[in-house]
Amino acid sequence: MIRIAAIIPAYNEEKSIAKVVRSIRKIQSSKFVIDAIVVNDSSNDNTSEIIHALPCIPLDLPINLGIGGAVQTGFIYAYENNYDYAIQVDGDGQHPSDQIEKLFLVIHSQFDVVIGSRFIENEGFQSTKLRRLGIKYFMLLNKVILNVKITDCTSGFRMINRKALKIVYDYYPDEYPEPESIVLFSLNNLRMVEVPVVMKQRQGGVSSINFVSSIYYMIKVTLAIFYTFIRIKFRRK
Known part of the structure; x- marks a missing residue:
């Protein structure tokens, strides 16, 4: 049976984490089994106590590593424990666990990375206008430097296979992993x-990006994307 690790990074998600874990536990498929792996990123609320009482694999980080470090911790666990695929599912309840099988059917056919995009059919929650503008900017930036078009490069709802797991085991961007990892994968x-x-x-929970910090975020992510691009290109020489 194919095994999928659902990696759930959680920082102060006491209000939503139980619902997220239980929604994953409800998934029934004849094609795979799925385990919820919650990475508690040194939360200072009751997240740790809650996940230890849930039907999941709890991983408590002793210090806060940020989203990239938390997700990579889950990826490392998945790789070392011989999972066939890993999917990131945010702990705030945004990602639709009932659509995990859709991503699985696509990646199992011929792909290494499958990203769930809210902008292909423009249904459901579309985020704020300013954030949508930033996402479109990153889409164009990736198109220019990578010749790759990803409409929702900040989406953390993505599934990867063992080939990709081996790559993120060795290196995964820490501060802005979703847009930077597009460069890494490409x-x-x-x-x-x-x-x-x-x-x-x-x-x-509370989003780490607000109106005031959006422009600053775009500038920092742009620099991070170029840093990742140069870092990997230089390493490959």
């Missing part, structure tokens, strides 16, 4: 594709 010649998904508004 330069390692992984086969990427997007599928349409319907996302929800976050069910709890």
